[in-house]
Amino acid sequence: MKIYDVIIVGSGPAGMTAAIYAKRANLDVLLLDKLAPGGQIINTYEIQNYPGFSSVNGADLAMQVFEHTQALEIEFDYGTVEKIETEEREDGGCGTIKIVTCAEGKTYRSLAVILATGTKPRMLHVPNELDFAGKSISWCAICDGAKYRDKSVIVIGGGNSAVEESIYLAEMAKKVTVVTMLDLTADPMACDKLKSLPNVEVHEWFDIKEFLPGEVFTGLRAVSSKTGEEIVAHGDGAFEYIGLQPVTEPFAGLGILESHGYIEANERMETAVPGIFGAGDSNSKLLRQIVTACSDGAVAAQSAAAYKKKCMG
Ligand SMILES: Cc1cc2nc3c(=O)[nH]c(=O)nc-3n(C[C@H](O)[C@H](O)[C@H](O)COP(=O)(O)OP(=O)(O)OC[C@H]3O[C@@H](n4cnc5c(N)ncnc54)[C@H](O)[C@@H]3O)c2cc1C
Known part of the structure; x- marks a missing residue:
């Protein structure tokens, strides 16, 4: 079965930005989402604080970012990720292979995974x-x-x-x-x-x-x-509109969540599991906005590229 360099779970602002940065770093990328690409901004009427746009409709912005991923020929697929497991590499090399299982029955493999599954309303x-x-x-x-x-x-x-x-x-x-x-x-x-x-x-x-x-x-x-x-x-x-909770149930067994269910990641977006990175609103963080989600995605992609370099040379 094909082994991607990185699978990105969630195609909101964090996931799509991670995909753009990962592809531009020459990684073989799969972007997965259970719904149409765009994440929460699809349902936001007007965004007034995304730099460069004094006012932009959320669905329009989502479409522009998705078109950017498609211009880079980034592979996108529908899939509801329900489980992520790790296994030792057959060649005995450093790092582990991540097995990403979707509820729809498909399974994918990759060296690195970026989790960017966002939040849902309380x-x-x-x-x-x-x-x-x-x-x-x-x-x-x-x-x-x-x-x-x-x-x-x-x-x-x-x-x-x-x-x-x-x-x-x-x-x-x-x-x-x-x-x-x-x-x-x-x-x-x-x-x-x-x-x-x-x-x-x-x-x-x-x-x-x-x-x-x-x-x-x-x-x-x-x-x-x-x-x-x-x-x-x-x-x-x-x-x-009384707050949000992380959408991280599928990752509960990985030992990377804090007590409220958010992903614990350091400033490189690294979690406790080597090769698994967190980005965007599903991370434990101070400010959950589009611009910070994009920033996390960019950093996570750079870290995934560094992980590949370390493991594969
Ligand atoms: C009503 C509202 C208005 C907002 N207005 C603004 C604003 O004006 N300015 C601003 O900067 N921010 C605003 N935000 C916040 C902004 O939308 C978020 O910070 C941003 O969307 C976070 O991006 P993300 O990629 O981390 O997560 P999300 O946008 O939540 O995307 C997560 C993606 O992961 C997918 N996913 C989840 N679980 C799985 C799974 N198991 N398998 C596969 N895919 C999965 C989801 O389908 C989704 O597409 C607003 C939010 C809301 C709710």
Whole structure:
């Protein structure tokens, strides 16, 4: 079976950047993703902080980066990686061969692997959430926002994603009610813009107790953590942006995850397993943004090239 120099798991900004750098370092690269290439930015309406673009649609940026990988003739395949194992090299050389197994039944082999599987949104875990999840409760405004044209929506959360997506929803919804457990913690410029919108109402320091029960979604009940005041926020649907968790379950057996499930990697993106590198949002790190994901991907690819040189000469 063919042995790639490097297999990159995840084709978000981190994975695609790693692929570009690895290919330009003359490595034989396979880029794998369970979904269409692009990662989370596919579902981001407007990005305003990626250098060189004062405003760019996330799906457009993803397509441009993917086209860059295709211009370099980087091999891309669909596959949901469910397991990574290591085995000694048959020729007894240094380093191990990584066996990458996908749920769809395909298995690939490589000298190095870069893990760039990102994060997924957290749920609130309050009563009645599961009854409406995926129907009237969504985690993606760009996917489901259009359903709420001239209707009322609730956005839960106060970080950058919550505030940016609230601004997006306010362009089409009749009313956007933002309910957040703390105060608004997003960039001050974005918070100022949100608060200036006439159809937006913000409730800070409210704990959400439940989504209102019933056949049809009508809203939620929340209690102020400061005053004990109870409010009922009404809406035709809700969007949750209360944080993220790493998508790293397939790597749990490798001994490379910290206690919250993020990949522990050093500044060279090396994990505890030689030849396995981590990059992007799935790493334990300070700032999860496109620009830092790209940076991690570039470093991981350089480290993979150095690993190949050390093992193969
Ligand atoms: C709503 C929202 C708005 C945002 N706005 C901005 C912004 O304005 N500016 C900014 O800089 N950042 C923004 N971000 C953050 C930015 O999207 C992330 O930092 C960035 O996408 C991280 O890139 P990544 O490659 O590490 O991971 P991701 O983009 O999450 O990509 C991970 C990829 O791995 C794949 N994958 C996962 N598991 C497997 C598996 N087992 N097998 C195969 N493939 C797998 C996924 O399908 C996905 O394609 C936003 C995020 C959200 C959610």
